[in-house]
Amino acid sequence: MIAPDSFKGSLGAAAVCAAVADGARRAVPDAEIAEVPMADGGEGTLDCFLSARGGEQVELPATDPLGRPVRARYALSGDGASAVVELASASGLPLVSDLPPDPMNAGTHGTGELIADAVRRGARDVLVCVGGSASTDGGTGLLRALGFRFTDADGAELPPGGAALARLAAIDASGVPAEVRAVRLRVACDVTNPLVGPAGAAAVFGPQKGATPGQIQELDAALGTFADVVAATTGARVHDLPGAGAAGGTCGGLAGLLGAEPARGAELVADTVGLPDALSGAGLVLTGEGRLDGQSAGGKVVSVVAGLARERGIPAVALAGGLAGPLDDLHALGLTAAFSLADGPRALDELTAEAAPLLAALAEQVVRLHAAR
Incomplete structure (x- = not known):
């Protein structure tokens, strides 16, 4: 072997x-x-899935971390029941390397578009590989693409990006399709960082996305507000959940609002490709x-x-x-x-x-x- x-x-x-x-x-x-x-859940996981399980590589138009059009891809199993989505394909840092860093406004909407397409095609088991993100938005861009709304105290929809989460007052899940709620979501990550605090998403990973010390403080506080509202909405506490800080808090957002299961990437990949x-x-x-x-x-x-x-x-x-x-x-x-x-x-x-x-x-x-x- x-x-x-x-x-x-x-x-x-x-x-x-x-x-x-x-x-x-x-x-x-x-x-x-x-x-x-x-693979360990990062770059290359999609290709491993296709090599081991066969199936189809699906390519479609999506949005990059700053809302520009981009072609992105994911893998769908031959029977259409499972999919592997690499966040880096639509929401990765290299996609915005041609622009000055914008860590306050970068988002994950494109990754949500990939997941939504897989669900429309019948996937009910989706592995999300979250390495290499450009954003610190708690996965809210991704979640918007799946039907969630994030609003301020006046009921107005928040703009994309992590900074806007400082004004978050409510999360509306009424627009999330039943098919999305029924999906088993697993998040492959190789870090154990919590969502907030000195070891959290903003503090540890913000600098590599171009965040200044002041912006890191703002983003950390905004993610704290996000985690508070998630807890009030679903009862799930993701502030200090191990791994919640992966991909700018994307793992925490998926776990808190859709019950996603975070786990070591290599273990999930081994299970997904049938290695045992x-x-x-x-x-x-x-x-x-x-x-x-x-x-x-x-x-x-x-x-x-x-x-x-x-x-x-x-x-x-x-x-x-x-x-x-x-x-x-x-x-x-x-x-x-x-x-x-x-x-x-x-x-x-x-x-x-x-x-x-x-x-x-x-x-x-x-x-x-x-x-x-």
Whole structure:
């Protein structure tokens, strides 16, 4: 079983699988090999879903974080029952890199348009991957696209963006279709930050979106008001919910108003692409990522794959662009061993350019050792 993450800046997860499979076949020509490209809920998750489950890539016009037209995409399963939506496709920071930062007004409406389209097509299980957002709007733009209204004390609709939430007085859900309410929403995130406070969405992620210290304070207060109104509306307290701060509070908004389930991205991706079942009968698991270090044990792809392998008594070996120990936590989770693809002193750009043949060569040696047991 080959189930790696991408090697960012070098190879996508599917290309990693292909290189590792090539090396494995050199060692054991008649080996039965299964390839399940993985991701941690960020960029590349949509492609992993399509590779593992098949289905359709749907592209449609949407709006970018500042309301301009953009073409965005999501994945729909073959039976139309499930979908994967990457927030970055319609609401990502790179989409507004041509303009001066506008963290106070950027929003997530385009992502809501993708979800709404998937629901119209019959999807009833939607995985929302929330990495790379440009906004700090608590997901209100997304929620507007699904039928919610956010109004001030006079009943006037608030404009897009996080800053306007400082004036939020009421949330009207009467326009949310029954189909949307019936959807099982899961949010893939790889952070545990709360919605507000010194470790919240604005304080931690605001700077990378261009927010000044003063704007961070305003946005944090506005998200606090939003969380208060959510609690008054639904009874759900998302102020300090772990993960609620992901994607500028999008995770918190979805959890508080639609009951979305936040969870570690790699775990959700493993479940969505069917990795637990696919592992049945495997004798060796090869996983990996661009850099393996102590942080990889915190819910990244390698740790999740290793844990699933350990539950089934299967050895799991990680192939990585670089290793930085100690890896004790990963070994405790089930990783048998880890190796770097570097075959000697090399510059990073060389390793990046030659990642595929280096991975194939390393995989060949690992599989030869395993086969010789």
